[in-house]
Amino acid sequence: MLPGQRVSGEPPPLAVTTSRDDDVVVLTAVGEIDAATIGRFRxxxxxxxxxxxxxxxxxxxxxxxxxxxxxxxxEANAASPRFSVIVKTALVSRILDVSGVGADLDVWRDVEDVLI
Known part of the structure; x- marks a missing residue:
């Protein structure tokens, strides 16, 4: 198997869905955000x-x-006047903390909390 190839039946490495309600856009990402998926994610x-x-x-x-x-x-935080991120997993939370990126983001645990 070549790098970047998936095993048949294996789920895609990243799925991104979008929902819109008035002026609010909610993107939901499931999977891994890495070199193989960053283009689609971005x-x-x-x-x-x-x-x-x-x-x-x-x-x-x-x-x-x-x-x-x-x-x-x-980039998204700089481009959008109101950009929020929902983080529930310890790994992603830790990556945001260690990198320092999380300090500049509006981070929440639940979408419902952001919309209040």
Whole structure:
């Protein structure tokens, strides 16, 4: 098997879904954000930042976040006037803390809390 190839029947490394309600765009990412998936992730995230006045990125289903993913979060935070991130896993929380990126983000545990 070549690098980047998936085993048949294996789930995709990253799934990103989008929902919109008025001016709020909620992106939900499930999988890993790494070198193989960063292009798609960045495209989805930047598109949301252009179309929504408020962008909420739900990383609850993300098991790995690379340096490229951190950079994409920083770009989105700079591009969107109201950008929030949902983090529930200890690993992603730790990556945000250790990198220092989390200090500049509006981080929450639940989407419902952000919308209050």
């Amino acid at each position: 495209t989805e995230l930047s598109g949301a930042c252009v179309t929504g006045k408020r962008v909420i990125l739900d990383l609850s289903g993300v098991g790995f976040l690379s340096c490229a993913g951190l950079h994409a979060l920083e």
